[in-house]
Amino acid sequence: WSLTSNAEQAAKEAEQLYNLPPFGNVSLLHITDCHAQLRPIYFREPQVNLGVGSMAGQVPHLVGEHFLKHYGIPRGSIEAHAFTYLDFVEKAKLYGKVGGFAHLRTLVKRLKASRPGALLLDGGDTWQGSGLSLWTNAQDMVDACKLLGVDVMTLHWEATFGAERVKEVEAKDFAGQIDIVAQNVHTTDFEDPVFKPYVIKNINGVPVAIVGQAFPYTPVANPRWLVPEWSYGIKDQQLQAAVDQARAEGAQVVVVLSHNGMDVDLKMASRVTGVDVIFGGHTHDGVYQPVVVENAGGKTLVTNAGSNGKFLGVMDLDVKNGKIQGYRYRLIPIFANLLPADPEMEAYIAKVRAPYESKLAEPLAVAEGLLYRRGNFNGTWDQVICDALIAVRGADIAFSPGFRWGTTILPGQTITMEHLLDQTAITYPWSTLTEMTGAQIKNVLEDVADNLFNPDPYYQQGGDMVRVGGLKYAIDPNAPMGQRIQEMTLNGKPLDPNKKYKVAGWAPVAEESREAGPPVWEIVAEYLRAQKTVRIKELNVPRIIGMEGNPGLGL
Amino acid sequence: MAGPMRIRAQVNGDEVNVRALMAHPMETGFRKDSSGNPIPAHYITEVIASVNGKTVLTAEWSGAISTNPYFEFDVKAKKGDKITLKWIDNKGESKEETVEVK
Amino acid sequence: VHAARQMENAFQAKKLEEALQALGAANAAESGDVVLTAPDIAENGAVVPMEIESKLPNTEAIALFIEKNPNPLAAVFHLTPDALPRVKTRVKMGQSSDVVAVVKAGGKYYMTKKEVKVTLGGCGG
Ligand SMILES: [Mn+2]
Ligand SMILES: [Mn+2]
Numbered sequence A: 001w002s003l004t005s006n007a008e009q010a011a012k013e014a015e016q017l018y019n020l021p022p023f024g025n026v027s028l029l030h031i032t033d034c035h036a037q038l039r040p041i042y043f044r045e046p047q048v049n050l051g052v053g054s055m056a057g058q059v060p061h062l063v064g065e066h067f068l069k070h071y072g073i074p075r076g077s078i079e080a081h082a083f084t085y086l087d088f089v090e091k092a093k094l095y096g097k098v099g100g101f102a103h104l105r106t107l108v109k110r111l112k113a114s115r116p117g118a119l120l121l122d123g124g125d126t127w128q129g130s131g132l133s134l135w136t137n138a139q140d141m142v143d144a145c146k147l148l149g150v151d152v153m154t155l156h157w158e159a160t161f162g163a164e165r166v167k168e169v170e171a172k173d174f175a176g177q178i179d180i181v182a183q184n185v186h187t188t189d190f191e192d193p194v195f196k197p198y199v200i201k202n203i204n205g206v207p208v209a210i211v212g213q214a215f216p217y218t219p220v221a222n223p224r225w226l227v228p229e230w231s232y233g234i235k236d237q238q239l240q241a242a243v244d245q246a247r248a249e250g251a252q253v254v255v256v257l258s259h260n261g262m263d264v265d266l267k268m269a270s271r272v273t274g275v276d277v278i279f280g281g282h283t284h285d286g287v288y289q290p291v292v293v294e295n296a297g298g299k300t301l302v303t304n305a306g307s308n309g310k311f312l313g314v315m316d317l318d319v320k321n322g323k324i325q326g327y328r329y330r331l332i333p334i335f336a337n338l339l340p341a342d343p344e345m346e347a348y349i350a351k352v353r354a355p356y357e358s359k360l361a362e363p364l365a366v367a368e369g370l371l372y373r374r375g376n377f378n379g380t381w382d383q384v385i386c387d388a389l390i391a392v393r394g395a396d397i398a399f400s401p402g403f404r405w406g407t408t409i410l411p412g413q414t415i416t417m418e419h420l421l422d423q424t425a426i427t428y429p430w431s432t433l434t435e436m437t438g439a440q441i442k443n444v445l446e447d448v449a450d451n452l453f454n455p456d457p458y459y460q461q462g463g464d465m466v467r468v469g470g471l472k473y474a475i476d477p478n479a480p481m482g483q484r485i486q487e488m489t490l491n492g493k494p495l496d497p498n499k500k501y502k503v504a505g506w507a508p509v510a511e512e513s514r515e516a517g518p519p520v521w522e523i524v525a526e527y528l529r530a531q532k533t534v535r536i537k538e539l540n541v542p543r544i545i546g547m548e549g550n551p552g553l554g555l
Numbered sequence B: 001m002a003g004p005m006r007i008r009a010q011v012n013g014d015e016v017n018v019r020a021l022m023a024h025p026m027e028t029g030f031r032k033d034s035s036g037n038p039i040p041a042h043y044i045t046e047v048i049a050s051v052n053g054k055t056v057l058t059a060e061w062s063g064a065i066s067t068n069p070y071f072e073f074d075v076k077a078k079k080g081d082k083i084t085l086k087w088i089d090n091k092g093e094s095k096e097e098t099v100e101v102k
Numbered sequence C: 001v002h003a004a005r006q007m008e009n010a011f012q013a014k015k016l017e018e019a020l021q022a023l024g025a026a027n028a029a030e031s032g033d034v035v036l037t038a039p040d041i042a043e044n045g046a047v048v049p050m051e052i053e054s055k056l057p058n059t060e061a062i063a064l065f066i067e068k069n070p071n072p073l074a075a076v077f078h079l080t081p082d083a084l085p086r087v088k089t090r091v092k093m094g095q096s097s098d099v100v101a102v103v104k105a106g107g108k109y110y111m112t113k114k115e116v117k118v119t120l121g122g123c124g125g
Helices: A003-017 A064-071 A078-083 A088-095 A101-114 A131-135 A139-148 A157-161 A163-173 A236-248 A262-271 A343-361 A380-393 A417-424 A438-453 A520-531 C008-012 C016-023
Strands: A026-031 A119-122 A198-203 A206-213 A253-258 A277-280 A291-295 A298-304 A311-320 A323-333 A363-367 A397-400 A414-416 A431-437 A467-469 A471-475 A485-490 A500-506 B006-012 B015-021 B044-051 B054-061 B070-076 B082-089 B094-100 C034-037 C048-054 C059-066 C073-079 C083-091 C097-105 C108-116
Touching (some): A003 A078, A026 A101, A026 A277, A064 A078, A119 A206, A131 A343, A131 A417, A236 A253, A262 A277, A262 A298, A277 A311, A363 A520, A417 A520, B015 B082, B054 B070, C016 C073
Antiparallel strands (some): A397 A467, A431 A500, B070 C083
């Protein structure tokens, strides 16, 4: 059981991943939520992804062993590593980094060669998530997507570069090459459409409609002032109208390129008829096989293709006599060591990084343990951010948003400025320091908890629970709104609803908080440089009530 | 204060879809200014829609209607008809605008 | 042409029940023929779109209530047979609340309701 034979075994196993015989006559490739990760990274899947109500124990709320059991994936296999958090450090050392646009392009080119006419769909959250994309105003990703061969995309975080920037890219960079589709974005005055609702593409003689569904709660989850004249929403009825219209125009296949999040997509699939496939994103769930949803008009397949450039979804459809006769789907993990880099993309990435390389490479500290973000309640990376906010800002309590993007760092790895920006690079990065009463703090936690655990997914916003430093609490996800958060204590004492506490945070969505304090990466960088070695004293996670045996809870 | 009214009237068979944006602060009377003094209520209380001078729909509003109100409705009308919207607010101010259905 | 304000008492009511009573709609029957379209989560509590459509014959009036607003009654629309029974506007909501739409048709009252959530925002995937 030497490391060499282990690695050889890994290589063999991994090569099988990329040997995908073609099927049918219409192929759609899907990437989503790469969060501007142009180069290979580590990314650990969540250990906690709870489903409540009718979603309990259902895909995508399965983690670890429960995930493997559901899909029949052997523990210890390369797929087990790609899709779960199990044995993460050991397997990450064995299989190496994931994603990277140069490696992705190699696979896309291979698949397009074996599947003539295949389209590449991009579900959004593509432009944001790295220091490089922030500094280039997303131009790095815009050009990378053109080189990768994206055909159609929809949006979420793209909007945080501002409405004008999105429209500029659509009109100039993407013209004649990439269509932006979003049936659910309208102007705030007369509700005129802002984007094309759908496009119809001819694939080997089959008209295929791709309807866009942008993230419905963009002006809630992100600052509204960045898109003041755009209104979003779920808009089932308009979606139905768009699907019907596309069918009337002759589309034989209708797919929705969605940034709703998996639970919202599953509900939408049960209500809207005439959709063959929903290609979903936003909740970053690596869904191994599509969920088949029955509705009044037939069946809809719902997929979700993970995040951070880690996966490529491949949907092969056999369309005959104007109908889909069968399908094959694979969500393929991209292992950088097992797919050669595409030289053209590699050269492009090197070129676009060059002016920023030294800033990105600045070493800040060494990670003693694993640093990750993903999970419903807290990640070790967020703990570092909370610890830094408390230490540097002199706060009692820290809040860090429950973002689902952010790369992973292995024990012993040097944390660079690039890694820190992978967790924090947004266009509203300001830190805040406010006085809040205990009652206001409870209110914030209840509000976010309902966005995560409302039993009706249309009332959820995606994302994870706000990360909390200092304050301890318990949470009952099944309780009604306003009653989930319990046992709040600070330094062993119950939180006083009337007392004021100093609360540090970052990423304020209110326009009044623009420039409130220095960007959060300055604060965390200062903390990391002083620490030299980053040690997590305690991962502050709440006591979870009533979730024993929930397969969304890994041990 | 009372800015222009923007109206769109679109024929759809034997119906006309009317969409209007009115410029009005719609102060509820519940808000306070920065020095803590109550801001007096100032909002549209009535909207009257008519086709060729004949009233077809009237609305009574509270201050809960958003600032710069949006109002959409459908009436039985045709190309060439004149659609008029008039609002009156709690201070007795009013505004009227007419569009011809094209 | 000037319609006098008829519903002043209902607009002054501070509780939903009182406002419904003042309108004469206290016993409105829940009906699937009253269709209220509103967002599940308001993207801006100051501007929440509300569309009410009545599928009932002889619809005379449509009223809209935001239960948790200081004065729940937001609007009343009086229709003549030349207006179709569908109206759309945008309202202010200070907090998460049930929204109630009432339709008067053939002298009787019908209603439906929907929860609209107003959140603090932030976070996301
Ligand atoms: Mn997203
Ligand atoms: Mn995302």
